[in-house]
Amino acid sequence: MKKLGRGGFGTVYQASSILLLNYVAIKEIEGATTDEKAQKVFINELKRLNGTNHERIIKFYGISLDKKTRSCYLVMEFANNGTLREYLQKNKLEWPEKIQLASQIAEGMSYLHSIEIIHRDLVKHLF
Ligand SMILES: Nc1ncnc2c1ncn2[C@@H]1O[C@H](COP(=O)(O)OP(=O)(O)OP(=O)(O)O)[C@@H](O)[C@H]1O
Numbered sequence: 001m002k003k004l005g006r007g008g009f010g011t012v013y014q015a016s017s018i019l020l021l022n023y024v025a026i027k028e029i030e031g032a033t034t035d036e037k038a039q040k041v042f043i044n045e046l047k048r049l050n051g052t053n054h055e056r057i058i059k060f061y062g063i064s065l066d067k068k069t070r071s072c073y074l075v076m077e078f079a080n081n082g083t084l085r086e087y088l089q090k091n092k093l094e095w096p097e098k099i100q101l102a103s104q105i106a107e108g109m110s111y112l113h114s115i116e117i118i119h120r121d122l123v124k125h126l127f
Contacts, residue, residue, distance in 0.1 A: 005083075009041055014078060017061075023078035024061060028071055042072055048117055049074065056108030 001023075004012045010028035017024045029042040049060035059077035066073070081087050084105075093101070105122070112119060 009038070009045075017075075020061070023080070025058075025076045025078045026064070027074040027076065029074065030071070034070060045074065049076070051115060052112075052117075054108065054111040056104055056111065 001016060002014050004014050004025060006012065007027070010030040013026045013028070015024050015026050016022070029038060029045070046063065052060060058079060061075040061077070064073040064075055065071070082090075084101075109119060109122070
């Protein structure tokens with residue numbers, strides 16, 4: 001439906017899901033079917049996402065392959081408040097809200113660590 005942004009591996013789109021009756025985010029992994037390095041990135045991301053189940057972590061629904069273009073897509077929960085950075089820029093938060101957000105982020109990170117995933121670029125999303 002619309003382009004949401006672009007990350008290190010490709011473009012992210014917003015789409016609507018008939019099955020979920022909701023919006024989803026679709027992340028294209030460019031070259032995942034043709035380029036060996038992109039393939040590794042795709043499989044690694046898939047393994048990590050597939051094993052996660054926590055309220056502070058974006059849900060992963062599955063993958064999709066466009067047979068025509070040979071592009072691979074990750075289908076995920078749509079975050080309707082945008083990125084954390086966008087949220088922080090739009091809203092002037094008071095200390096109690098800041099503390100609540102920090103504690104929710106810590107919950108998500110703690111969960112990821114418990115399943116041996118390291119985020120590695122959390123700071124990038126805050127500043
Ligand atoms: N689940 C989502 N819901 C809503 N918007 C999203 C979602 N995932 C990504 N986006 C949007 O797409 C942009 C790019 O996301 P992407 O995850 O590819 O970038 P990134 O955070 O730089 O990740 P990476 O480090 O993996 O490249 C984000 O900045 C955000 O605006």
